[in-house]
Amino acid sequence: MAAPRAETAPTGIAVDLRGVRRTFASDGDRVEAVGGVDLSIAAGEFVALLGPSGCGKSTLLRIIAGLDHQDAGEVLLEGRPADARVDAGERVAFVFQDAHLLPWRDVLGNVTLPLELLGRPAAESRDEAMAGIARVGLADAARRFPSQLSGGMRMRVSLARALVTRPRLLLLDEPFAALDEITRQSLDDQLRALWAGTGVTVLFVTHSTAEAAFLAERAVVFSPRPARVVLEHALDLPADRGAELRAEPRFAHEAAVLFAALQRPER
């Protein structure tokens, strides 16, 4: 059996966007989804991408993941063009709006999937997956199937699946939007803790100002379609964030700053 890899934090990836544009053509109409975005994200940073629904922020995230392509501009990961990302799966992980698990695989099987597809040895993958499942607090449910889990548990499985490859860039597309408030806050807490423990770069797309303020070090506010950066705002909040922070005035203040930028997209 292979020795488990060291728990040392993988260094996050720096992401640079330079004049990124994306236009979709449908039925002869041309819809500009992303309209010239410049953005620099430092290695290991937790950045919230905030914008109204359908503004193109998800498209931007998909372009960074290599699941879509820009029509103009450059996407640089660690300073190199991301187009030649043959090893994207080794470095980048993506969490979707819903859990999107394979219903015919149990929790362990779902979390092992990325390692399996990357061709990692089975025994090592299984240990890594079990450790990842334990990290999101589902060790007892490893043999259960998605249909036997609650929505919040399914999302935690999805999170464990994304983290199992020890990605250096974690992209999340409104991952907790469909969950109830309590579950969502508890997952926010877990995500912060996971990020603090690993040093991975996190890009978190959301349309909730409170979620953005609670989670991120920095928030980027986008305009309605086509997405352009309206505000880049470093959040003046302590690194150690507990549930009580949500009740504090400075938290409310930061959320209000973001909300104001969302409301007045034209500077």
Place this chain on the structure above:
Amino acid sequence: MIRRRLDLVAPPLATFAATTLLAELAIRAMRVSPLLLPAPSAVARAAWTQSALLLPAFASTTRCTLVGLAASALLGILAAIGLASSRLVERAFYPYAIFFQIVPIVAVAPLLVIWFGYGPRAVVAAAFIVSVFPVIANTLAGLRSVDPALRDLFRLYGAGPWARLVKLELPWALPFVLTGLRVAAGLAVIGAIVGEFVGGGGLGVVVLGAMREQRTDLVFAAVGYASLLGLSLFALVNLASRLALRRWHASEEGG
């Protein structure tokens, strides 16, 4: 558990018993000619006394149906995988797959005898032709309905076409495949018997012979065996579906 099984099986059995009894009484009371409509007791008697004729015929029809159905499953799934590989392939070939759906098997059966000769091969071909289309159509629908987010996930981790097919597309399509097979099972029996009308052998020949001899009770007995075959195949596919999907698919949940 046993109690629930009983709740499941008892009502249709009671309906069957009541209907049979009612038919028996009505046919006797009205003195219907046994040439037109034999009483259930006469059919049962024919099924029993002619079992030396009926049982081998039943076995032969069953064999041909199973081989035809297996060919439909295998070739139908392969064809659907081919059709799903690209929109261009689908546009080029799918219209001709529909040929299997619209072909009048009664008209084509003599052709099958010309090609395959008298005997089981023509019968198997007939069972295959009428039962392959539901497998193709349902499998294709299943392959086409794979969650796009899961496709993205597989792409992100660099999965090749083979891994995608085996670990994502085929399992995703499985409930659709089973739905197709459920329809195909009934059709395969029809195809086999029509094939036997022309190609010889099995229950189809028993039905034709009994008709010529004006043994209506024997016709009914043969039809009963054919129905039993269709019903058993249907139940078999249902069982397979339950075993395969019980843990994850909504259509079998709580079953």
